[in-house]
Amino acid sequence: MESCRPGRSAQWIRDNGEEEAGISAVAWGEFLEGLRDRSHPIVPELRGRFSVWPVGDEVAEIYGRVVRGLRQQGRLVGSNDLWIACTALVRGAALLTRNVEEMARVPGLRVMGY
Numbered sequence: 001m002e003s004c005r006p007g008r009s010a011q012w013i014r015d016n017g018e019e020e021a022g023i024s025a026v027a028w029g030e031f032l033e034g035l036r037d038r039s040h041p042i043v044p045e046l047r048g049r050f051s052v053w054p055v056g057d058e059v060a061e062i063y064g065r066v067v068r069g070l071r072q073q074g075r076l077v078g079s080n081d082l083w084i085a086c087t088a089l090v091r092g093a094a095l096l097t098r099n100v101e102e103m104a105r106v107p108g109l110r111v112m113g114y
Contacts, residue, residue: 023052024052024055025055025087067082082106089108095110096112096113
């Protein structure tokens with residue numbers, strides 16, 4: 001079984017355990033794609049800690065507006081990152097990310113770096 005060392009995001013989560021938190025279905029997919037061993041104990045631990053927030057009609061509507069605006073400004077962000085950001089916008093949640101500079105381009109998104 002591969003080892004899974006806690007990173008900076010895991011440390012933030014430990015330090016802020018009282019915060020309600022969720023994970024975009026897109027981010028969850030990215031996490032699982034990067035995990036070689038799906039039976040790793042981190043999977044049920046994270047699923048127990050986070051709700052997986054779906055990409056639905058409201059997220060898609062926000063995504064369309066945000067992408068159009070950023071494209072017009074020449075400040076587009078990666079597609080998956082935008083789906084994740086728009087999920088946070090719909091949920092009224094802050095986004096915890098290492099990618100603060102790019103995510104700060106998304107209007108109305110509260111960005112927290114780690």
